[in-house]
Amino acid sequence: MALSSRKSRRDVLKLTAYSTAGALLGAPAVRAQTKSLTMMHESSFVPPYDAFFKNKLAAAYEKEKGIKVNYEVVSVGSLLTRVTTAAENASGPDMTAIGFNWAFLFDDKFVDVSDIAAEIGKESGGWYESAQESVVVNGKWKAIPFGNIGQLMNWRTDWFKQAGYEKFPDTWDELLEAGIKLKKAGHPFGFELGHGFGDNHGWLYPLLWSYGAREVEADGKTIVIDSDETARAVDFCRRFYKETMVEDCLGWTDVNNNKAFLSEQISCTNNAESILWAAKKDFPDMAKVIDQSENPKGPKGRFHMLNPLCHSIFAHTKDQKAAKDFLRWLMAPAQAGPWYDIAVTYYQPFLHHYDEAPMWKVEPRNLPYRDALKTAHLPGWPAPLSRAQSETIAKFVVIDMFAKACSGKSTKEVIADAQAQLKQIYRAS
Amino acid sequence: MTAVLAPALTRRRPPFSLSRWVERESVFSWLMVALPVAFLVALVGYPFFYGIWISLQDRPVAKPGEFVGLANFIRAWHDPVFRQVAVNTIFYTAAATLLKMVGGLGLALVMNQDFRFKNLTRALLLLPFIVPTVLSTIAWQWILDPAFSVVNWVLKAADIADPGPSWLGNPHLAMFSLVIVNTWRGLPFYAITLLAGLQTIPPDLYEAATIDGAGRWGRFRYVTLPLLMPIIFIVTMFSVIFTFADFQLIYVLTRGGPANATHVFATYAFDIAMGAGQFGQGAAIALSMVPPLALIILAMAIYMRPSKS
Numbered sequence: 001m002a003l004s005s006r007k008s009r010r011d012v013l014k015l016t017a018y019s020t021a022g023a024l025l026g027a028p029a030v031r032a033q034t035k036s037l038t039m040m041h042e043s044s045f046v047p048p049y050d051a052f053f054k055n056k057l058a059a060a061y062e063k064e065k066g067i068k069v070n071y072e073v074v075s076v077g078s079l080l081t082r083v084t085t086a087a088e089n090a091s092g093p094d095m096t097a098i099g100f101n102w103a104f105l106f107d108d109k110f111v112d113v114s115d116i117a118a119e120i121g122k123e124s125g126g127w128y129e130s131a132q133e134s135v136v137v138n139g140k141w142k143a144i145p146f147g148n149i150g151q152l153m154n155w156r157t158d159w160f161k162q163a164g165y166e167k168f169p170d171t172w173d174e175l176l177e178a179g180i181k182l183k184k185a186g187h188p189f190g191f192e193l194g195h196g197f198g199d200n201h202g203w204l205y206p207l208l209w210s211y212g213a214r215e216v217e218a219d220g221k222t223i224v225i226d227s228d229e230t231a232r233a234v235d236f237c238r239r240f241y242k243e244t245m246v247e248d249c250l251g252w253t254d255v256n257n258n259k260a261f262l263s264e265q266i267s268c269t270n271n272a273e274s275i276l277w278a279a280k281k282d283f284p285d286m287a288k289v290i291d292q293s294e295n296p297k298g299p300k301g302r303f304h305m306l307n308p309l310c311h312s313i314f315a316h317t318k319d320q321k322a323a324k325d326f327l328r329w330l331m332a333p334a335q336a337g338p339w340y341d342i343a344v345t346y347y348q349p350f351l352h353h354y355d356e357a358p359m360w361k362v363e364p365r366n367l368p369y370r371d372a373l374k375t376a377h378l379p380g381w382p383a384p385l386s387r388a389q390s391e392t393i394a395k396f397v398v399i400d401m402f403a404k405a406c407s408g409k410s411t412k413e414v415i416a417d418a419q420a421q422l423k424q425i426y427r428a429s
Numbered sequence: 430m431t432a433v434l435a436p437a438l439t440r441r442r443p444p445f446s447l448s449r450w451v452e453r454e455s456v457f458s459w460l461m462v463a464l465p466v467a468f469l470v471a472l473v474g475y476p477f478f479y480g481i482w483i484s485l486q487d488r489p490v491a492k493p494g495e496f497v498g499l500a501n502f503i504r505a506w507h508d509p510v511f512r513q514v515a516v517n518t519i520f521y522t523a524a525a526t527l528l529k530m531v532g533g534l535g536l537a538l539v540m541n542q543d544f545r546f547k548n549l550t551r552a553l554l555l556l557p558f559i560v561p562t563v564l565s566t567i568a569w570q571w572i573l574d575p576a577f578s579v580v581n582w583v584l585k586a587a588d589i590a591d592p593g594p595s596w597l598g599n600p601h602l603a604m605f606s607l608v609i610v611n612t613w614r615g616l617p618f619y620a621i622t623l624l625a626g627l628q629t630i631p632p633d634l635y636e637a638a639t640i641d642g643a644g645r646w647g648r649f650r651y652v653t654l655p656l657l658m659p660i661i662f663i664v665t666m667f668s669v670i671f672t673f674a675d676f677q678l679i680y681v682l683t684r685g686g687p688a689n690a691t692h693v694f695a696t697y698a699f700d701i702a703m704g705a706g707q708f709g710q711g712a713a714i715a716l717s718m719v720p721p722l723a724l725i726i727l728a729m730a731i732y733m734r735p736s737k738s
Binding site: 084193195196256404 | 489490491492504507508509510570574575576577592595596597598599600603683684685686687688689700701703704705706707
């Protein structure tokens with residue numbers, strides 16, 4: 001049988017047509033039947049935390065309710081992009097972890113969960129006030145807060161002791177004094193001043209607030225960055241950088257300070273619990289001489305950054321009731337408790353039920369993370385949640401104000417830059 | 430299935446037969462091209478025009494857009510960071526492209542000689558280009574970290590500097606470092622393409638030039654370079670486009686820091702669109718790349734036109 005070239009051409013066209021039709025017809029048929037939910041999360045710094053959901057929580061729920069819960073992990077730093085894609089296309093996972101002010105940004109795309117939030121609060125001793133700062137939009141809860149990934153001072157007790165400090169300095173000025181001594185002794189500080197996601201905001205916003213400065217008033221309109229308080233904070237930061245830190249901090253992103261601390265290049269930084277966690281795993285001797293403390297006080301008090309991990313339900317979810325039931329089940333102490341435990345306070349609960357939980361006794365050095373919740377706020381505070389707030393973060397306005405001062409520009413100049421940028425950002429929204 | 434359908438389509442011979450029409454050369458060729466064209470329209474054309482449409486709107490994430498005309502572009506123009514980004518991008522592109530051009534040409538000339546392990550060397554040369562950028566950039570992250578840097582280690586061991594330069598912490602050095610990493614990654618592309626060009630130059634031209642009394646430089650200047658010009662032009666054009674729109678390398682190493690010293694169009698547009706959720710502004714910033722790119726390419730096309738002679 002001689003196959004002509006004509007025939008094979010025709011075959012090609014037909015094959016294409018059939019397979020396209022097949023793909024179009026086949027896909028929806030499979031989806032309709034399965035009874036399952038999908039939760040999206042950023043890959044946790046504490047791997048057992050992700051494993052616990054997949055192996056224990058999801059399995060328990062399937063056994064109990066017959067609903068399979070998938071746990072979709074995305075790489076660190078890409079969660080916002082994935083949430084954006086899912087919300088814009090109204091497809092993808094049913095539930096997602098969120099942070100910062102995303103409950104506001106995606107307001108219309110998330111389900112109102114005020115009812116289960118109230119039930120969970122009642123069941124578990126009530127919510128911390130700071131929990132609401134990031135999830136309540138126009139009086140409605142758009143997410144269920146899970147835990148705060150606090151950013152605190154990580155320091156080497158042995159080197160501080162050599163410099164004459166038994167306790168962590170209580171004020172920024174005392175910390176500067178300690179840093180000068182430690183740098184002279186060959187143990188400089190290292191605080192991120194570059195374009196990272198978290199470790200830069202983690203100390204620069206609290207520093208700004210503790211000097212009594214802020215970007216915007218509570219009305220969300222009046223720009224007040226150009227103040228004597230800001231100038232004092234900037235002046236302090238410049239000195240702090242020049243006299244205590246390694247030069248490289250200006251270009252750091254979030255991984256650098258962990259690397260520098262664990263390789264004994266620096267004696268103090270601002271970070272989440274991850275340094276101590278990693279040290280205990282890989283450098284047990286070093287772990288013995290690491291401690292964690294609340295941020296120092298400034299002239300106007302002590303502040304911390306709020307860095308919440310919350311769970312939201314996408315409005316495109318077919319069965320919103322099923323998703324709510326799952327979140328409600330997840331946040332009951334029988335489930336949430338062991339999940340918090342597995343990460344040993346890396347996620348600090350926003351529920352008072354856990355204030356004296358046994359996990360705080362496992363590693364007492366983590367206790368300051370619990371106490372810091374009372375003075376924690378989102379970047380942009382005290383203004384309400386807004387788009388401008390996101391833009392300020394994405395443009396690194398406050399971070400770069402400090403960074404430019406550290407690399408040699410005058411205080412007046414860097415504040416004027418920040419003021420101009422903030423005016424443009426807040427006017428437009 | 431074919432056996433059943435094929436006779437059914439060809440048995441009767443109506444005035445118009447679809448299968449015959451399809452098989453006409455003029456129609457069939459278009460049908461074959463249609464798929465790639467549809468692919469390009471869907472994946473390049475549509476996003477491009479959709480990008481233009483979005484850039485004319487105030488379009489926050491998860492909210493409907495509102496037409497604002499050129500407001501996003503005007504806003505970008507008044508944004509000091511945008512201006513810095515423009516300067517950074519142009520500097521980054523110019524410096525990296527120049528280094529790649531000179532280095533690539535030199536490398537190609539060397540590779541064109543006969544020597545032992547020539548083929549192995551040529552294959553190894555491609556490595557920086559083959560390794561996924563994100564992975565090789567992470568290796569560079571270690572090389573550029575003063576605490577772990579081999580460079581700083583050597584400087585320290587040789588008693589030249591301690592602790593050595595802060596490659597990504599100093600604003601000027603950071604830009605310099607990025608240009609070097611980009612050059613490292615892009616050099617093989619230049620070298621291999623130019624090498625292919627070198628091999629198409631007929632040896633008799635060199636012989637003729639030698640007889641006419643041309644030395645090494647003369648042969649390069651009057652034979653190699655003119656004949657290589659069209660290829661240099663194409664490679665440079667590609668390189669300018671890729672470098673101008675570079676994202677991965679900068680995003681992994683500095684994310685635009687310190688204090689925007691290394692922010693370029695692509696990273697800034699991404700931060701604004703995805704980080705801040707301002708699609709309109711992000712699209713406007715990304716589209717701002719188009720006119721300068723078009724101008725550069727036009728200028729190059731005029732200046733380096735191969736048919737000048």
